Amino acid sequence: xxxxVLMRARCRRSARVLQSYLDDELDAxxxxxxxxHLEECRRCGLEASAYTAIKTVLAAGDGGSATPLDPxxxxxxxxxxxSLTGPEGPTATA
Amino acid sequence: xxxxARGARADAFxxxxxxxVEVLYRVALSLTGQPADAEDxxxxxxxxxxxxxxxxxxxxxxxxxLTILRNTHVNRNRRRRPVLLRDGESAxxxxxxxxxxxxxxxxxxxxxxxxxxxxxxxxxxxxxxxAVVALVDIDGLTYQEAADALGVPRGTVxxxxxxxxxxxxxxxxAAGTIPHRRRM
Numbered sequence: 001x002x003x004x005v006l007m008r009a010r011c012r013r014s015a016r017v018l019q020s021y022l023d024d025e026l027d028a029x030x031x032x033x034x035x036x037h038l039e040e041c042r043r044c045g046l047e048a049s050a051y052t053a054i055k056t057v058l059a060a061g062d063g064g065s066a067t068p069l070d071p072x073x074x075x076x077x078x079x080x081x082x083s084l085t086g087p088e089g090p091t092a093t094a
Numbered sequence: 095x096x097x098x099a100r101g102a103r104a105d106a107f108x109x110x111x112x113x114x115v116e117v118l119y120r121v122a123l124s125l126t127g128q129p130a131d132a133e134d135x136x137x138x139x140x141x142x143x144x145x146x147x148x149x150x151x152x153x154x155x156x157x158x159x160l161t162i163l164r165n166t167h168v169n170r171n172r173r174r175r176p177v178l179l180r181d182g183e184s185a186x187x188x189x190x191x192x193x194x195x196x197x198x199x200x201x202x203x204x205x206x207x208x209x210x211x212x213x214x215x216x217x218x219x220x221x222x223x224x225a226v227v228a229l230v231d232i233d234g235l236t237y238q239e240a241a242d243a244l245g246v247p248r249g250t251v252x253x254x255x256x257x258x259x260x261x262x263x264x265x266x267x268a269a270g271t272i273p274h275r276r277r278m
Contacts, residue, residue, distance in 0.1 A: 085107050
């Protein structure tokens with residue numbers, strides 16, 4: 001019984017910081033505690049897997065909102081940056 | 095400006111600014127939703143950064159550049175659409191009223207149901223929530239960098255992001271793609 005209560009408390013603590021954990025925004029000791037809990041608790045581990053899958057789909061652009069970078073636009077911006085530092089660039093814009 | 099000072103400025107610009115051109119363009123796309131506007135916005139940002147780089151202390155260049163990008167974005171919209179930015183209105187409130195940050199692509203090939211549901215859920219998010227998801231999950235910014243780009247506190251980024259993901263997760267559960275969330 002006590003074991004279950006303690007486990008539930010760890011589940012709640014883990015759930016509160018799960019998103020920050022997945023985004024690598026936690027300090028190392030807290031992240032280590034969460035990682036340990038996710039390994040020992042199947043339900044929290046599944047929850048973490050669900051959010052990881054969501055993040056992966058979004059990062060891959062399959063969520064439909066990501067616009068792939070146009071290499072020509074990036075090249076033009078680098079060219080623009082070079083023009084600023086070159087001999088013809090502005091001298092004292094502030 | 096002496097040749098030496100000009101050289102030092104160029105060196106600082108190459109060191110602190112140029113490596114971040116791609117991320118600036120990504121974030122500009124998220125903020126404007128238009129490739130041409132995003133390119134103009136990054137060019138203006140680079141100009142301003144070039145003008146200020148000799149006073150920059152070198153700490154956290156990405157955060158510094160994202161702040162310049164946001165300020166430039168706000169100023170450009172104020173200049174172009176004065177009725178949209180009211181006195182005292184934050185950039186985020188204004189951006190919410192400007193409409194979706196990035197229109198959903200029409201030609202996305204949806205590989206499976208999970209991805210389709212995520213796409214639908216993303217499109218259904220409130221604009222300010224979708225903007226945070228775009229900056230953190232798609233553009234790969236940290237919470238603080240997203241906060242700098244949007245001009246809101248870090249805690250606001252966290253709450254919007256977490257709420258947005260919970261909504262996406264709920265849609266997936268409703269579609270039967272993942273289990274319903276269990277009670278703690």
